[in-house]
Amino acid sequence: MAGIDVTSLHKKYPDGTVAVEHVDLSIGDGELFVMLGPSGCGKTTTLRAMAGLERQTSGDIRIGRTLVNDLPPAERDIAMVFQFYALYPHLRTRDNLAFPLRAEGKPEKEVRERVAEVARMMQLERLLDRRPHRLSGGEQQRVALARALVRRPQAFLMDEPLTNLDAELRADVRTEIKHLQAELGTTMVYVTHDQVEAMSLGHRIAILNKGRVEQVGTPLEVYDRPASLFCAAFIGSPPMNLIEVQVAEGALHGPGGLVLTPPDGLPRDRSLVAGVRPEALEVTAPGADRTVPARVVSAEALGDEIIYVVDHGGGTDVRVRMPPTVRFAADEQVGLRHAGGTPPVYDTSTEELVA
Amino acid sequence: MGTVAAHGLRKSFGDVQALDGVDLDVPDGSFFVVLGPSGAGKTTTLRAIAGLEKLDGGSVHLDGRDATNDTPAARDLAMVFQSYALYPRRTAYDNIASPLRARKASSSDIAAAVQQVSALLHIERLLQRRPAQMSGGEMQRVALARALVRRPRAFLMDEPLTNLDLKLRVEMRTELTRIHRTLGGTFLYVTNDQVEALSMADHIAVLRDGRVQQVGTPTEVYERPANQWVAGFVGSPRISLLACRAEGDRLVGAEGWSLPRPRWTTAEDGRPLLLGLRAEDVSVEKRGETALAGELYGLEPLGDRTVVDVKVGSETVKVKARPTVTGTPGQRVSVTVDLDRAHIFDAGTGLALSTTGR
Numbered sequence: 066m067a068g069i070d071v072t073s074l075h076k077k078y079p080d081g082t083v084a085v086e087h088v089d090l091s092i093g094d095g096e097l098f099v100m101l102g103p104s105g106c107g108k109t110t111t112l113r114a115m116a117g118l119e120r121q122t123s124g125d126i127r128i129g130r131t132l133v134n135d136l137p138p139a140e141r142d143i144a145m146v147f148q149f150y151a152l153y154p155h156l157r158t159r160d161n162l163a164f165p166l167r168a169e170g171k172p173e174k175e176v177r178e179r180v181a182e183v184a185r186m187m188q189l190e191r192l193l194d195r196r197p198h199r200l201s202g203g204e205q206q207r208v209a210l211a212r213a214l215v216r217r218p219q220a221f222l223m224d225e226p227l228t229n230l231d232a233e234l235r236a237d238v239r240t241e242i243k244h245l246q247a248e249l250g251t252t253m254v255y256v257t258h259d260q261v262e263a264m265s266l267g268h269r270i271a272i273l274n275k276g277r278v279e280q281v282g283t284p285l286e287v288y289d290r291p292a293s294l295f296c297a298a299f300i301g302s303p304p305m306n307l308i309e310v311q312v313a314e315g316a317l318h319g320p321g322g323l324v325l326t327p328p329d330g331l332p333r334d335r336s337l338v339a340g341v342r343p344e345a346l347e348v349t350a351p352g353a354d355r356t357v358p359a360r361v362v363s364a365e366a367l368g369d370e371i372i373y374v375v376d377h378g379g380g381t382d383v384r385v386r387m388p389p390t391v392r393f394a395a396d397e398q399v400g401l402r403h404a405g406g407t408p409p410v411y412d413t414s415t416e417e418l419v420a
Numbered sequence: 421m422g423t424v425a426a427h428g429l430r431k432s433f434g435d436v437q438a439l440d441g442v443d444l445d446v447p448d449g450s451f452f453v454v455l456g457p458s459g460a461g462k463t464t465t466l467r468a469i470a471g472l473e474k475l476d477g478g479s480v481h482l483d484g485r486d487a488t489n490d491t492p493a494a495r496d497l498a499m500v501f502q503s504y505a506l507y508p509r510r511t512a513y514d515n516i517a518s519p520l521r522a523r524k525a526s527s528s529d530i531a532a533a534v535q536q537v538s539a540l541l542h543i544e545r546l547l548q549r550r551p552a553q554m555s556g557g558e559m560q561r562v563a564l565a566r567a568l569v570r571r572p573r574a575f576l577m578d579e580p581l582t583n584l585d586l587k588l589r590v591e592m593r594t595e596l597t598r599i600h601r602t603l604g605g606t607f608l609y610v611t612n613d614q615v616e617a618l619s620m621a622d623h624i625a626v627l628r629d630g631r632v633q634q635v636g637t638p639t640e641v642y643e644r645p646a647n648q649w650v651a652g653f654v655g656s657p658r659i660s661l662l663a664c665r666a667e668g669d670r671l672v673g674a675e676g677w678s679l680p681r682p683r684w685t686t687a688e689d690g691r692p693l694l695l696g697l698r699a700e701d702v703s704v705e706k707r708g709e710t711a712l713a714g715e716l717y718g719l720e721p722l723g724d725r726t727v728v729d730v731k732v733g734s735e736t737v738k739v740k741a742r743p744t745v746t747g748t749p750g751q752r753v754s755v756t757v758d759l760d761r762a763h764i765f766d767a768g769t770g771l772a773l774s775t776t777g778r
Contacts, residue, residue, distance in 0.1 A: 240718055247718070264723055301723050301724070304587055342723075362594070366618060366619070366638050368642035369740070386724060
């Protein structure tokens with residue numbers, strides 16, 4: 066097993082497009098590291114460069130202590146799982162799983178043992194004699210994952226492996242991947258555009274935008290303190306409310322009279338916005354303590370929570386996450402207050418976190 | 421007026437029974453969502469109502485009148501699809517105006533109607549642009565405006581938000597409910613996304629394999645699912661279902677656990693049951709008498725909360741916890757259960773038992 070270090074990775078295509086712009090990443094041994102971003106952000110290109118499927122323009126990639134820039138994919142000792150299943154259609158599950166081991170020339174006894182072991186782990190025992198066309202999409206994806214696992218490589222590289230699964234199965238397989246990774250302790254780099262997947266899987270998440278890394282952090286770090294307005298908009302659903310604020314008398318003043326607690330070290334004379342998570346706001350009966358008057362624009366009851374869209378005279382409506390027991394109707398007059406901690410604050414011109 | 425009713429809709433494609441007796445009663449002015457997985461028959465239902473699909477059986481009534489044999493145009497319904505289907509060479513204004521021009525409205529009426537609907541959808545500044553100059557979200561707004569510019573009997577929408585990114589989808593959900601309230605028309609909306617259904621609908625019909633499983637308000641469908649399948653389809657994370665049976669005043673799990681039997685269960689002793697637990701009705705942070713012993717399997721932080729997966733024997737219970745909760749896989753944990761909020765299903769039929777007590 067091994068960590069992966071990416072130093073100043075740069076990828077420029079012949080037409081001049083820069084897909085990856087001097088990216089630095091340091092992925093720990095045994096870490097489940099997620100690269101998250103919208104399509105075109107450079108996450109897949111970075112992953113493919115790690116795998117050796119894409120030659121970088123400049124920059125270094127090390128797996129363990131080995132500089133792998135000039136090594137072909139097969140010599141990098143990594144296993145790649147793609148968003149499409151790529152199983153051999155004419156082979157039974159058993160032989161699909163055995164394929165990478167046989168290709169390495171392992172003795173047949175070891176092949177059988179390792180296939181049996183991975184099949185047990187991934188609950189594929191009763192599917193071992195089926196061919197891919199007799200497997201559901203979810204089953205095919207589990208076989209594809211198992212085939213990557215059976216090799217015990219130094220690292221797994223995964224490119225949106227769950228994209229083709231329906232929502233229910235996606236959540237199940239996600240849980241399995243995370244559990245397996247913890248059990249095996251193998252380094253895993255996982256690429257996705259789905260923030261829920263990134264949050265729930267990753268030990269750490271790198272958020273990429275236009276070929277650059279905007280932030281690297283644990284799920285709670287990127288959720289609580291997004292490093293830029295881009296990250297703030299990308300993580301969390303509904304996303305963070307971005308509220309224009311002025312600093313005066315030791316407080317942050319938003320439109321409509323909303324008052325927020327300021328963080329330390331705020332710069333002066335800049336145009337600022339505070340990032341306020343929907344659960345850091347509260348909708349109350351009108352006139353309650355420390356509230357500003359507001360009107361419910363809409364209420365979205367999601368079963369275990371209600372998202373209120375509220376107009377407090379601030380120009381932009383804010384979203385508030387409340388427990389399902391608190392009920393207000395659309396158009397009802399209510400109070401709105403800030404209920405939680407100090408919000409991160411951003412400079413609107415640089416779009417970066419300032420405090 | 422804009423009531424839409426479907427009775428006993430049947431339709432097969434080859435040997436696939438797409439609709440197997442679908443009944444829907446869409447009240448005037450409602451935001452009615454048909455929710456189901458792909459292949460459930462949602463789109464076929466919508467197309468049958470629009471007159472785009474020939475039925476094997478059943479009838480469609482519009483405003484109380486049998487419209488089963490009416491042409492699509494005579495039904496006076498407006499469709500919005502997941503692909504925007506805008507005319508690429510025309511400006512947004514001309515795209516929006518096209519249904520009115522087809523009806524030979526006067527140009528002053530057209531200008532007034534386009535102006536009004538553009539204001540409603542906040543797209544006034546896009547009117548002179550062509551589709552190629554717009555983002556996906558903008559095109560979807562223009563497509564909506566084109567449907568909304570007329571005052572049809574009802575609006576039929578087939579997953580119109582599917583192709584938008586997450587952030588836009590969240591915004592458009594709010595927009596659609598606002599537009600619905602402002603216009604006051606009947607919306608019949610089809611989706612496979614339970615969050616969309618819960619957040620926008622005033623009524624939801626849950627469809628599976630061409631049959632309606634349950635009709636109710638979002639709260640009813642979430643809190644009193646009619647069967648095990650609806651319970652699993654609506655709600656995220658998914659409800660945990662544990663095999664068990666009633667024995668005297670106890671509920672005994674297939675995995676060896678035992679809990680007090682909720683007062684409201686009427687199931688006779690020994691009958692195979694499923695105990696349904698929503699993630700917010702169980703806790704690893706509270707202590708309580710009624711608890712399941714398990715082993716931590718994994719943590720899934722989501723920011724505002726963390727979902728804790730706990731293995732109870734070979735079954736998994738998903739538990740909603742504070743975002744800062746910690747733990748290591750394999751560690752013993754106790755899951756406190758709020759039995760007053762639990763669900764019980766017949767394991768054979770899948771039907772909910774005694775929801776009236778809840």
